[in-house]
Amino acid sequence: MLPAGVAGPLPSCRIASFNSNRSWGVFEDFFANETTPLNGGVTTLYLVQEPPNRIGNTFRDLIVIKAECNADALPGAREWSRAVILAPRAACILSTITKPDVVSVDVGLCDQDGVLEPLRLISFYADKLQDSNIVCRHLAELSGGNCVTVVGGDTNSHSYLWSARSLPTNDIRVARGRPFEEFILQEGFEVFKPPVPTYTSSLGASYIDLLACKRAPDCCFGFAPTCGDHVCLRVTLPCSNRKLASKPASSPKRYPSRTNWETFSETLSRAPIKLGLASTTAELDEMASAISDRLTNAIKRSTPLATRRDQSAGLKKPVWWNKNLDGLRREYNRARKLVRSTNRHRSTGADSTDGREAVRRTKRAYFNGIKQAKLDRLGRELSSMDETGVHRRFKTRTPATATYDKAEILDHFFGLRQQPPALGHGRFNHLSGDYSGNLAALGGPLTDEEVETAGRSLKTRKSCGHDGIFYEHVRYACQKVPWFRDAIGDVFNSILRLTYYPTIYKRSDLCLLFKANGPVALGSCLGKYFELLLKRRLLSALGIPPECVHGYVPHRSTVTAVQSIIDHQQQQDREARAITVTFDVASAFDKIAHSYIVTEITAITGIPQWGALIESYLHGGDVHLDGLKTYRAAGIPQGGIISPVCFCASTWRVGKRIGELRGPFSIRVAIYADDFCIRIVALGLLGLSEGVRQAVDTLSAWTEDADLSIDRQKTEALTDCSLTAELLKDELEGQDTQFVSDSIKGNIKWLGFWLTPSLSWSTHVDYAFGKALRALAIIRRLSGRSWGVSPGVALCAWRTHVVPILLYGIELWGGVASYEWFRKRCSRLEAVFFRSVCGLCRSTPTLFASRCFAMITEPLWLQARVRYADYHLHRSQGALSTRIRATLSKWGIEDCSGREVPRIVDDPHKAQPLHGWHCEMTSGMPPRPNNSAHYFYSDGSVVDRGNVVAKTGTGVVRLVSGHQSGHEGRCYNTGPHANILQCEAVGLWAAMSWALELRMQGDPRKTAYLCCDSQAAIRSVANVLRDSDRASTELTREVAGLIRRWIGQGTDGYQAYL
The missing domain is CATH 1.10.287 (Helix Hairpins)
Known part of the structure; x- marks a missing residue:
């Protein structure tokens, strides 16, 4: 190590410059013993020439800033950067400028007052086959200014300024060094003249490496040998009262699983806060801040910090070193x-x-x-890899960005604003005190049932928000701390009463982990809890969505969206002409106007208070990135719970308008988020073109009102035949809808499905098998001849990655499972996996390998049949078509009349209370058994896990006085595909059926006690009995029907115990 160059504890900054000659060995050997502590002792930054070709944007704990590739270099050197700068990850990069073979980086130095001063580093490489004046011009351009500048690089030339020996004046290296001499003398650089040659090869030694400083009078130069051809040149800059600035520190990481819940409850219960209803918006903001601060303080006291690696220890040797x-x-x-x-x-x-x-x-x-x-x-x-490690291998890894301009990022996604934009709609006057009808119009005060339901809906094991609060802490506080639960109710009721959303919950911090071509925004977890409470009421106020809307709607998905288009395609006449067009709205979530969302929600609900509250929720959202702040003027907040509902509601009426278009055509529209699919069928070409014009005009009018635009480059169209395509191109030529005819293709992809004119799924099946093979290749790379992941972990990766990728949307195209070619392709895929896991040779017969694999898990073709049959028999509410019935008949399902339709959606406004019965759910045991009532105990569980699939069953026990054992029981087989909730519901059904059976045999007892350990099963049946559940399964309705029969025969009621 070289001396710091300055005495005392003051920090210093050291710059090292060397040429690795494209060798990974030299590069890694040099960094094996290097240290880069930030703001502690000496901080080292590196100027590297000719780095390894495959170096990424990061290396160990350093970020790599690369120069531009030189297009004029030799063919072998045009594709890689020959000059890079490496800086600590935590360093504050102020600016970056790149030129061919030259890169400049300004690193921030912070003085005692916190003012940033730049330290400019320049790394360059001068190609000996090119004119050195080009590099010198770039260096002169980049080294201007009054900041401290350090230049280091490989000159491939000679000069008395940096060489300890002289060469003849006619030497080519001397001629190449003259431009560098002029640059150094003109800019006033202090040059290091090493006492030994900086480059040594079998042909001799020379002085070709340069290291120079400007405006650094007390710098200390030195050198160190490397295992390569070049010597490392170093300079230490005393920073006096300055230190290397770092990025704003992120909040310390905590794990809610390590929380001491007793400490958390004790800390939060100390000094309860009584809030009450807020009278002004400023008071509401104070209330929201108060409960958020109390919750954060309790988390800090009860949840320890995660163990961090000591940054001052510097770089360690690689984990593979020995x-x-x-x-x-x-x-x-x-x-x-x-x-x-x-x-x-x-x-x-x-x-x-x-x-x-x-x-x-x-x-x-x-x-x-x-x-x-x-x-x-x-x-x-x-x-030693576990399931979590395997799952990480399947995640796409976006290359880390070495440097970024925070102002440029915020301006690109949100625009730079010092103040929130003015409100576009008239707001209620919060200071007037006119709040009398707001609370009642928005659903009334918060109930305990809403708090419990929202708490159960919170997703645990998620990252905390920018406030450091986790969902686990919010749920526990609402359940165990009474004053906090009351405070939640007071804040929520004040939000409804004032139609105002607190400002503290609108903030979001950008986290540059790029996902879906955009950064991740961290909101407030406590704010999302209030959003969840509001979402349930907003959905109830909006009512049942139109049939054309499938995104962000319960019990609808991409499968139902594509299914609606396919059904319309199957119903068309053979003589008719048809076109299917998919539209994509450009950046819809980031650019949709707030005023349009408010207008649509107000029109759909008919309640102005909902429009005012949603406007307050959308307006004034501040976005933060590394200390820079801007405000959102359009678009919905990322990661919000109400945000998808708001965007979805803004598409309801446009979907209805498109579906109600009239003309010589038939039209069907399906909307999933910002993706539109419109199918038009007409008997003639004129009707088809008219339908296209009306649909495009309606959609364009909607995008104009919402400040959006259709991305015409992503528009795709599919016609029933090539003749229709040619005729439609001639018809729409020269019109505004010509982009539709120009985008006609032989097959199109929408929502992950490949659609063809003949409804053939062969294209989609080929695509699905291709993706499954790529996923299988990842698993195969995790296994070697004598090492690899365990068979159990590999099987888990098969079930969680390969199978879902292959069988995506099998509910639509599962009919191909009847064909032998599909079974053979599945068998080949299974055989490849089985050979890889078991270490078998490639000559192992495919049939043998697939049969052996079937002893471990269900074959792919069988899973495809089960999911296809389950969807059409138990999940779709429409009548089965002849084609589907014929497919199910091939699989042995002859009678489809008794199929169970699980989701029956009723209008919530038609619910009527049922009199003459009561439902009591109490924790614990029933009263002491006697002969005056029936006592049933039921339980559902996994009977046998098995090698292929798990088998489930249900048992029911009835207490019988006078019996030899005191009880008698019955068991039921619920098959391999029932979940535990269904097993528990079957137990309730069997118990009530048994009670009715005894009644028919003359048993005089009028009371039945049902004892079940499943709170969800009892609640689902109770909801049906109250007629308050908007969606229920046929099984729970059957149980409720048996209970009503029991009550209708004069029974006083029934009681259910947990």
Whole structure:
């Protein structure tokens, strides 16, 4: 290590410059013992020339800023950057400028007052086959200004300024060095003249590496050898009262699973806060801040910080490094040192042939050792890999961005604003006190049932928000801390009463983990809890969505969206002409106007208060990134719970308008989020073109009102035949709808499905098998001949990645499971996986491997049949078509009349209370058994996990007085595909059926006690009995029907115990 260059505890900054000559070994060897502590001792930044070709944007704990590729270089050097700068991840990068083979980075230095001063670093590489004046012009352009500047690079030239020996004036290296001399003298740089040659090769030694400083009078130069051809040049800059600035520190990481819940409850219960209803918006903001601060404080006291790696320890050796490599590296460096020493004394007649041979031998042994060490480490890592590690292998890894301009990012996504934009709609006057009807219009005060339901709906094991609050803490506080639950009710009722959403819950912090071509925004978890409470009431006020809307709607999905288009296609006449057009709205979630959302929600609900509250929710949202703030003027907040509902509601009426278009055509529209699919059928070409014009005009009018636009480049169209396509192109030529005819293709992809004119799924099946093979290739790469993941982990990856990818949307195209070619393709895929897991050779018969694999898990073709049949028999409410019935008949399902339709949606306004019965759910045991009532105990569970699928069952026990054992029981087989909730519901059904059976046999008892340990099963049946559930299964309705029969026969009622 070189001296810091300044005495005392003041921090220093060191810059190292060296040429790795494109060698990974030299590059990694140099960083093996380097340290980069930030703001502690000496901080090192690196200027590297000719780095390894495959270096990424990050290396260990450093970010890599690359120069532009030089298009004028030789063909082998045009595709890689020959000059890079490496800086600590936490360093504050102020600006970056790149040129061909030259890169400049300004790193922030912070003084005592917190003012940033730039330290400019420039790394360059001068190609000896090109004019050095080009590089010097770039250096002069980048080194201007009054900041401290350090320039380092490979000049491939000679000059007395940095060379300790002289060369003849006619030497080409001297001519190449003259432009650098002019640049250095003109800019006033102080140049380091090393006492030893900076480059040594078998042809000799020379001084070609340059390191110079400007406006750094107390700098201290030095050098250090490397295992490569070049010497590392170093300079230490005393920073006096300045230090290297860092990015704003992120909030410390915590894990809710490590929370001491007793401490959390005790801290939060201390000094309860009584809020009451707020009278002004400022008071409401204070109330929201108060409960958020109390919750955050309780989390800090009860949840420990995650263990962080000590940043001051600097870079450590790679995890694959071992002691054997230390010895090989020492031998390699010793041989290179001997060759360099021999070359320096060549005039004495020393021969370096044996030395060069020793270098080649030790180099080969050293790099082979590195390769073997990496393979050994990989084998150990994969052999001990668990399911979580395998899942991470399937996640797409976006390359990390080395540097970024926070102002540019905020301006790109949201626009830069110092203040929130003015409201576009008239708001209620919050200071007037006119709030009398708001609370009643928005559903009344918050109930305990809403709090419990929202708490159960919170998704745990998620990241915390920018406030450091987790969903687990919100749920626990609402359940265990009475004053906090009352405070939640007061804040929520005040939100409804004032139609105002607190400002503290509108903030979002950008996290540059790019997902779906955009950064992730962290909101407030406590704010999302209030959003969840509002969402349920908003959905109730909006009512039942139109049939054409499928996104963000319960019990609808991409499958139902595509199914509606396919049904319309199957119903058309053979003589008719048809076209299917898919539209994509450009950046709809980020650009939709707030005023349009408010207008649509107000029109649909008919309640102005909902429009005012949603306007307050959308307006004034502030977005933060590294200390810079802007405000959202359009679009919906990312990650919000109400946001998707707001956007979805804005498409309801346009879907209705498109579906109600009249003309010589039939039209069907399906909307999923911002994706529109419109299918038009007409008997003639004129009717078809008229339908296209009306649909495009209606959709364009909607996008204009919402400040959106149709992305015409992503529009795709599909016609019934090529003749229709040609005729439609001639008809629409020169019109505004010509882009539709220009986008006609042989097949189109919408929502992950490939659609064809003949409804053939062969294209989609090929696409699905291709994706499944790519996923299977990832699993195969995790296994080697003598190492790899365990069979159990590989099987888990098969079930969680390969199977879902292949069978996506099988509910629509599962009919192909009847064909032999589909079964063969599934068998080949299964055989490939089985051979890889079991280590079998490629000559193992496919049929044998697939049959053996079927003993472990269900075959793919069987899973396809089960999901297809389950969807059409139990999940779709429409009548089954002849084609579907014929497919199910091939599989042995002859009678479809008794199929169970699980989801029956009723109008919530038609619900009527049922009199003459009561439902009591009490925790614990029923009263002491006696002969005056029936006592049934039921339970559902997994009977046998099995090798292929798990089997479930239900047991019912009835207490019988006078019986030898005191009880009698019955068991029921619920099959391999029932979940535990269904098993519990079957137990309730069996118990009530048994009670009615005893009644018919003359049993006089009028009371029945049902004892079940499933709260969800009892609640689902109770909801049906109250007629308050908007959606229920046929099984729960059957149980409720049996209970009504029991009550209708004069029974006083029934009681259910948990």
